[in-house]
Amino acid sequence: AMFAGMNGGLLLLCLWLVAKELVTRFRAELGTGRGAVVDPSLVPGIMLVTLGIFSDKIFAEIKLGQTDLLVLTGLLLALRWMDGRPILAGLALGFCGNIKYQSIVFIPYLLFRGRWRALGSALLSTLGFAFSTALVFGWERNQDYLRRAFGGLVRMMGGEHRGDAANVHDLTWIRSISFPSVFARLSERAGWGDLAMPAFTGVLALACLGLTVLLYRRNGLPVFVKRGGAIDKDDARLRAVVALEWIGLLVAVLVFSPQTTARHIVLMMPLGALAGLLMLSHREGVKRLPVLIASVFLLAALVLPPGGSAMENALHAWRWIGGISIATLTLLFVSLSGG
Numbered sequence: 310a311m312f313a314g315m316n317g318g319l320l321l322l323c324l325w326l327v328a329k330e331l332v333t334r335f336r337a338e339l340g341t342g343r344g345a346v347v348d349p350s351l352v353p354g355i356m357l358v359t360l361g362i363f364s365d366k367i368f369a370e371i372k373l374g375q376t377d378l379l380v381l382t383g384l385l386l387a388l389r390w391m392d393g394r395p396i397l398a399g400l401a402l403g404f405c406g407n408i409k410y411q412s413i414v415f416i417p418y419l420l421f422r423g424r425w426r427a428l429g430s431a432l433l434s435t436l437g438f439a440f441s442t443a444l445v446f447g448w449e450r451n452q453d454y455l456r457r458a459f460g461g462l463v464r465m466m467g468g469e470h471r472g473d474a475a476n477v478h479d480l481t482w483i484r485s486i487s488f489p490s491v492f493a494r495l496s497e498r499a500g501w502g503d504l505a506m507p508a509f510t511g512v513l514a515l516a517c518l519g520l521t522v523l524l525y526r527r528n529g530l531p532v533f534v535k536r537g538g539a540i541d542k543d544d545a546r547l548r549a550v551v552a553l554e555w556i557g558l559l560v561a562v563l564v565f566s567p568q569t570t571a572r573h574i575v576l577m578m579p580l581g582a583l584a585g586l587l588m589l590s591h592r593e594g595v596k597r598l599p600v601l602i603a604s605v606f607l608l609a610a611l612v613l614p615p616g617g618s619a620m621e622n623a624l625h626a627w628r629w630i631g632g633i634s635i636a637t638l639t640l641l642f643v644s645l646s647g648g
Contacts, residue, residue: 310565316371319378325584326385328355334552351589359578359587362604365612370575381408388555392542399430404523423537432444457460483628487569491631514565524645556580560641564634571633583644596647603643
């Protein structure tokens with residue numbers, strides 16, 4: 310009960326953090342000017358839209374006593390602190406990285422975007438938090454826990470690990486809805502061999518990256534040059550782009566992860582908040598209807614089929630093809646192109 314209460318509090322904090330941060334970063338894009346007061350009515354509206362899309366998985370998260378909301382809180386605080394308090398942003402990422410592995414994807418992002426202080430803080434704090442538990446468990450036991458944790462990842466990817474390892478399901482586990490799991494199941498059934506899964510996954514990832522670059526160029530945004538910590542912080546438009554990149558990385562690390570279950574989708578609440586921002590804002594030129602349709606598609610993907618013995622085969626098939634990941638990518642690219 311205590312942990313459920315804590316998760317409930319973290320849920321409200323996450324909803325407020327992501328709504329407030331998006332409205333703040335999109336201030337210029339919404340036509341209110343960099344120094345203007347943000348329309349306070351957008352924040353609760355975005356929170357409600359996000360809650361509506363992800364309510365089913367949020368309930369499962371709290372009921373099962375999981376830690377995804379704690380991780381999401383750290384990731385959102387890192388985004389919030391990125392410009393003004395980079396050391397704290399790195400600490401938040403390092404903390405998250407010792408609970409779930411998803412935050413690792415932000416390490417190369419910080420390097421690529423020249424966020425040196427946040428990057429250094431993230432690297433040092435990741436190691437610091439990993440070894441700090443030796444104060445509780447002792448050095449040898451802590452080392453053993455770390456070996457088991459990473460050994461589980463090795464085995465999940467099909468590698469060999471000597472000794473005990475965390476009990477992690479393999480890539481073909483039916484409850485995993487990520488694209489690597491989809492392609493692993495497809496390859497196993499078709500007998501295509503070990504190289505088919507990474508090949509299919511790589512092609513899809515490159516296609517998503519190519520589409521993203523096209524969207525950047527269509528909107529006259531820099532991708533690889535004229536970017537960096539100082540530039541991104543001072544340019545109002547690029548501040549909004551940083552939030553979009555943060556959301557895109559969260560989506561990518563989940564749909565292209567070796568293993569993602571439907572419950573993990575609560576980490577994608579920032580994507581729902583982006584959809585809510587686009588639908589509720591008064592900015593001209595926003596294609597609200599496609600965003601609404603894609604949001605409903607994701608909502609349906611998260612709650613349907615309803616389960617139970619009568620729908621077991623349908624639920625099995627929906628997971629087998631990664632329906633939730635398909636709906637998630639759909640909402641991401643519809644939102645990026647519609648705004």
